[in-house]
Amino acid sequence: MAKSNVLPLILLLLFVGVLAAVGFVVYSIVQGVSKTTREKMEKKNVVFTKDGMKVNVKEVKDEAYKDRTQSVLVNMWNHTSFPAYKSRLWDMQGKDEKSGAEKRKPHSK
Template sequence: MAKHNLVPLIILFLVVGILAAVGYVAYTIAQGVGKTTREKMERKHIAVTKDGMKVQVKGIRDEEYKDNTQSVLVNIWNHTSFPAYKSRLWDMSGKEGTAKKGAEKRKPHAK
């Protein structure tokens, strides 16, 4: 008779044990994925903290960044045309030798 009272208790312990094992495996996998993701992001100089995300720019100085940005903007300016715009200061038609007294073609900053 005592044997019949122990069967539900054994089944309960088995179910709880299986659920605990599945929960532990899921927790371990989630921690592993989080760790590898954090390591990959740190290699790309991105840090996630409880305050938020911090992105670091390494390998480029402020002066180099400004030079590159200025070079891109000057290239865009030099390759832009304004077909309906007539400037009083310089001729933007692209013809060399016309009224380009004070406005020379802009050159990018030399490195």
């Protein structure tokens, strides 16, 4: 009579063990996915908190900001033209100062 009561107990323990193993595997997979997702979102400056989602502004160092600003200004300066501007330092229109004739530009073949 004691042997017939032990078999259901062994089956119950075996079933609970399988459920625990499957639960542990699912838990570890969920934790791994959430960790990698959190790291990817933090690279994009998005953080999930208990209050909700927060988006941070990416920090830009002062020197990098000044470099970008100067680059934009230099590009704008280089791509503009001043029709009525005459430089005192050099002739921007390509005329020879002594004769008033156009300077010859070497042509490439």
